Amino acid sequence: MASIQKNYQDVNSELELIMNTGEILQDFSSTGKERPWKIHKQENLRLVELYKMSKERNLISLISDSRLHDLEHCADTLVFLQNAEGKKKLKSANFCRLRLCPMCQWRRSLKMFGQVQTITDKILERDKSTRFLFATFTVKNVDAENLETCINILNNKFLYLVSKNKTFAPAKKLKQNLLGYLKAVEVTYNTKDKTYHPHLHVIFAVKSTFFKNSSNYMSKKEWISLWQQALGVDYKPQIDIRAIKSGTAKAVAEVAKYPVKTAPILKLDDDEAVEVLKTLTFCLHKKRFVSYGGIFKTIKQELKLQDVETDKDLVNTDIEQQERFNAVTAVLFKYNFKFGCYIC
Numbered sequence: 001m002a003s004i005q006k007n008y009q010d011v012n013s014e015l016e017l018i019m020n021t022g023e024i025l026q027d028f029s030s031t032g033k034e035r036p037w038k039i040h041k042q043e044n045l046r047l048v049e050l051y052k053m054s055k056e057r058n059l060i061s062l063i064s065d066s067r068l069h070d071l072e073h074c075a076d077t078l079v080f081l082q083n084a085e086g087k088k089k090l091k092s093a094n095f096c097r098l099r100l101c102p103m104c105q106w107r108r109s110l111k112m113f114g115q116v117q118t119i120t121d122k123i124l125e126r127d128k129s130t131r132f133l134f135a136t137f138t139v140k141n142v143d144a145e146n147l148e149t150c151i152n153i154l155n156n157k158f159l160y161l162v163s164k165n166k167t168f169a170p171a172k173k174l175k176q177n178l179l180g181y182l183k184a185v186e187v188t189y190n191t192k193d194k195t196y197h198p199h200l201h202v203i204f205a206v207k208s209t210f211f212k213n214s215s216n217y218m219s220k221k222e223w224i225s226l227w228q229q230a231l232g233v234d235y236k237p238q239i240d241i242r243a244i245k246s247g248t249a250k251a252v253a254e255v256a257k258y259p260v261k262t263a264p265i266l267k268l269d270d271d272e273a274v275e276v277l278k279t280l281t282f283c284l285h286k287k288r289f290v291s292y293g294g295i296f297k298t299i300k301q302e303l304k305l306q307d308v309e310t311d312k313d314l315v316n317t318d319i320e321q322q323e324r325f326n327a328v329t330a331v332l333f334k335y336n337f338k339f340g341c342y343i344c
């Protein structure tokens, strides 16, 4: 892989860089969908505005001046490689890598999508009878003060379901069939009652016997009971559990998108948005939100896949595309604040 990248750079350096043509950026994915560069840049600038507002109001400084500067200039200059058909592939960009930056979240979710797809393809390649389940585990909503504790509880209690080191009888059936999991924490904000809704999205890889054998199979009722007992609460927590048809790695990847979404918060009124931003900035600071277990972890390590959360490279999100792309030129686009779009 490293040698491919190197050869690639050598070829790129000989390419002519096209600038100042006035062309408006249009970048399409392999499925023909326009990539939402300008939407994410607009969201990014709203986040900058909110951080500035929180500072002006003499609230605690949520981020340092230099981080704010990075955020403001995140992806304001993009260089694309272009092939003979006019198809683009990002070559370089100045991503800020801030956790709440909508632009960087989008890049991370693309990366995550590619990774999960690669891992599940590999799992199925080794044993095509492997089945996947997609689950969402919730708890009752909490207020800002209790959010951090609640996230910790969710993560700890989840271990009762999957960890071999934790004795927890109700999870016996699941553990007997479990091959691995991918877990992501998501926090959403409820505008009506101004509470936070932390929850877990999980993909379980299970043995085919989980479905074939009625003594192994778990009904939704059993899942709810299992989660309720793990949490040790007196209410029935909401759960969503779905089997993903075997062989559909794409569906698995689809549900593994990056979990902390800033975009809905940016649409709130200034006061409320600043307040929510404050809570999330503190709660999310230096925490892990995605974790791999069992076969997911082993294959990720074997394939030497980068860690999506700490990974510095948000330019290359698709391994395959990089190897196939035949660039003929490079084109530079800058974000234009007046027109709200990227222009060459």
Ligand SMILES: [Zn+2]
Binding pocket: 071, 074, 075, 095, 096, 097, 098, 101, 102, 103, 104
């Ligand atoms: Zn960014």
